[in-house]
Amino acid sequence: xxxxxxxxxxxxxxxxxxxxxxxxxxxxxxxxxxxxxxxxxxxxxxxxxxxxxxxxxxxxxxxxxxxxxxxxxxxxxxxxxxxxxxxxxxxxxxxxxxxxxxxxxxxxxxxxxxxxxxxxxxxxxxxxxxxxxxxxxxxxxxxxxxxxxxxxxxxxxxxxxxxxxxxxxxxxxxxxxxxxxxxxxxxxxxxxxxxxxxxxxxxxxxxxxxxxxxxx
Numbered sequence: 001x002x003x004x005x006x007x008x009x010x011x012x013x014x015x016x017x018x019x020x021x022x023x024x025x026x027x028x029x030x031x032x033x034x035x036x037x038x039x040x041x042x043x044x045x046x047x048x049x050x051x052x053x054x055x056x057x058x059x060x061x062x063x064x065x066x067x068x069x070x071x072x073x074x075x076x077x078x079x080x081x082x083x084x085x086x087x088x089x090x091x092x093x094x095x096x097x098x099x100x101x102x103x104x105x106x107x108x109x110x111x112x113x114x115x116x117x118x119x120x121x122x123x124x125x126x127x128x129x130x131x132x133x134x135x136x137x138x139x140x141x142x143x144x145x146x147x148x149x150x151x152x153x154x155x156x157x158x159x160x161x162x163x164x165x166x167x168x169x170x171x172x173x174x175x176x177x178x179x180x181x182x183x184x185x186x187x188x189x190x191x192x193x194x195x196x197x198x199x200x201x202x203x204x205x206x207x208x209x210x211x212x213x214x215x216x
Contacts, residue, residue, distance in 0.1 A: 037192035060192035125185035132164035143172035150215035172207030181211035
């Protein structure tokens with residue numbers, strides 16, 4: 001998926017790591033090798049995509065807001081189309097996210113202006129829906145055969161958010177929270193989960209198989 005995404009994707013959110021950190025050790029004391037997200041955070045850090053909330057803290061369990069999600073999705077779209085988000089969009093004058101909301105609306109990434117809940121924690125199904133529109137559909141090649149109804153808590157593909165979730169499961173970007181593939185659509189999304197999604201979206205070799213007990 002869009003090779004240039006690897007160099008700048010996370011520059012528009014939270015904190016930008018800047019230079020490629022390929023040969024650097026992960027500095028975050030709160031990300032341990034035994035953590036499921038260790039490889040994703042390390043990979044994203046070493047490619048210069050993410051940084052911490054301090055010199056030695058990544059804060060993997062902190063939640064993302066609607067404004068942050070929209071900003072990151074806008075950046076991904078710009079990068080995929082050959083632009084540089086560092087120069088393509090400046091932060092808004094009144095509120096920093098206003099320019100990203102405008103871009104996302106104009107480019108079909110969001111359906112409605114999310115300004116009224118910009119600083120609220122985004123829920124998982126809406127995060128996935130926004131990200132599914134940040135890149136074209138052909139960026140999400142099918143890796144797994146997952147019939148409708150197989151995800152325990154997403155039994156239908158009736159709504160756009162449901163379709164996006166199945167798209168990500170089929171592409172190997174999502175695998176759920178347990179062996180059955182439970183998604184928790186109304187829950188919040190953490191920085192740890194964001195790192196994993198970024199890696200899988202931009203690198204098809206990092207995508208995962210369907211959960212072993214999916215549909216049971």
